[in-house]
Amino acid sequence: MKDDRPLERALARVLSPRLGHAPSRWPETLYLHVRERAQRAGLGEAEYVERAGQAGEAASLAMLLDAATIGHTAAYRHPEQFERLGRVLADLAPRRPGPLRLWCAGCSTGEEAYSAAACAEAAGVDAAVLGTDVNPVAIAVARSGLLPQRRSVGAPLPAPWVERVPEALRRRVRFEVASLTDAQPALGAGPFDVILCRNVLLYFERDQVPRLLGRLAAELVPGGHIVLSPAEGILPLPPELRRGPAPGWLQRPEGDAVEPASPRAQAEEGPASTGAGAAAREPGAEAAARLLGAGRADEAEQVLAALLNADPEHLEGWFLLGEALLARGERAQARAAFQRVLRCSAAGARHVDAGALRRAAARRAEALRDPR
Ligand SMILES: C[S@@+](CC[C@H](N)C(=O)[O-])C[C@H]1O[C@@H](n2cnc3c(N)ncnc32)[C@H](O)[C@@H]1O
Incomplete structure (x- = not known):
């Protein structure tokens, strides 16, 4: 209300x-x-x-x-996504003329954009990165290149900077103030090969997400990638995009024809994909996902504990709990939560793509097989 x-x-x-x-x-x-x-x-x-x-x-x-705004960020945040990004860039580069173009939409103080540029550099790929954010103060910090080192555990590459971002990296990245709601959120700088928009869509209502993602997809080259955070991989998609090989990873298919989503996928996605009111029906999961996006894994875990207590078959709840535990470094418990997703009945996934969620949970449980 x-x-x-x-x-x-x-x-x-x-x-x-x-x-x-x-x-x-x-x-x-x-x-x-x-x-x-x-x-x-x-x-x-x-x-x-x-x-x-x-x-x-x-x-x-x-x-x-x-x-x-909540600007929580870090260098190489979600390290496994940067590992994949390096491989994707190395694969794309020989097929594209000129530098690859990357866009970090909702880049906060710039750590994500500089990490993407460092990742391209390590892969031996020429890349130009645009970072945009609605918060002009964050963009001023990003442009200054003076960033205290906050680095994600398990980052795939050496720290790209200590206190000051090196000049060579700064030359690859441009920062501008822009909102995702602007008529030209990418400032006419596209089309892009990869768009990172991680931990941003969590702040929007669920029924706004397909339209926002559709606008991002319009800025992609065919075959291009959109990367959301792993926890955002369960958000509803527009027809232009397909779920990719890892949680949060989306792709615009090659070729111009946009296939409509299959009836099965639509059935699995349920009412959330058509929008109205989905957020109101899933307040616990929605709140937990937002807390996770803001780096508040402890609080997310509390919200999820209450949610799962009330509804032990809540598929999305178990998946998010896995993410929260992983963020806290509780690998064994995280694995158990992801395995629990696989045991929930599909009826527990009224507002998400149950198939995609199960596949993502299986991959994560497998990756956590030897809890460190
Ligand atoms: C939690 S941070 C995520 C930063 C980075 N993407 C990451 O994952 O580490 C969310 C960012 O989204 C930005 N944001 C929120 N609403 C936005 C909008 N409408 N347009 C552009 N940026 C937005 C905020 O200012 C904030 O910097």
Whole structure:
């Protein structure tokens, strides 16, 4: 239910058109930021927010967006995806004239874009990377190349930088402020061979996702790849895209003809693929996926424990629990959760692609066979 207090109304009016999403509760950092700034300016909180949304207040709006978004990121986040990215780039490069083009949509402070450039370099591939984010403060940090080293455990390559991104890497990456909701979210820089859009779509309503992914797909070359985070691999897809070989990995088929999704896949995907109201039906899974995307695996685990307690056959819940445990380094428990997905009945997957989820869970359980 929408909150009708003046501050909530002002936040929704000023921020939601830019972000494309309106959470039921904004991050605590945003409320603290608004309180402090409004006091300093001698304004009411809602009045401060409305003013920040007016023309000529770009700096105040940028700071509001910074406080309203969750920019958690790290170099080589989801390391197994960077391993695969290196192989995919090496495979694509001989078949494309000129440098490969990559786009990190929702790149936060740039770690993902610089990691992608480092990955291309290690694969001996010429690549140009565009990083975009709706948060102008994050983009300013990304452009500065001054990044404290936060690196994912298990990263496939040596750290690409320590405190300052090397000049050679910086030359391969360009950063711009843009929202996924803009008329030209990729600023006319496409078409791209690979688009990374990881831990971003989690913040949107489930029924917005196919349209957003359709817009990303329109920026891809035929045969190009879109990479979501592994936990986002269960989101509903538009007809232009197919699920790829790993969780979160999507592909636009070669050739212009777009096949409609098979009736079986549609049946498996259930009502979520047609949109309306899916998020409202799965609030636990939705909230857990969002927490996971924000790097809050402990909290995600708590939400999932409650969800699975109430519904022990919740296929998506077990898969997300596997992801949360993996994020916390609990490999043996994560494997058990992925194996549990395989034992759930398909009736437990009312709003997701049960087949894709099972295949992803089987692969993950297999990869975790020797828990370290
Ligand atoms: C959790 S971070 C993910 C960063 C990086 N992709 C990763 O996986 O490490 C989510 C990012 O999405 C950005 N974001 C949220 N809504 C957006 C929108 N409508 N357009 C572009 N970026 C958006 C946020 O500003 C934030 O930097």
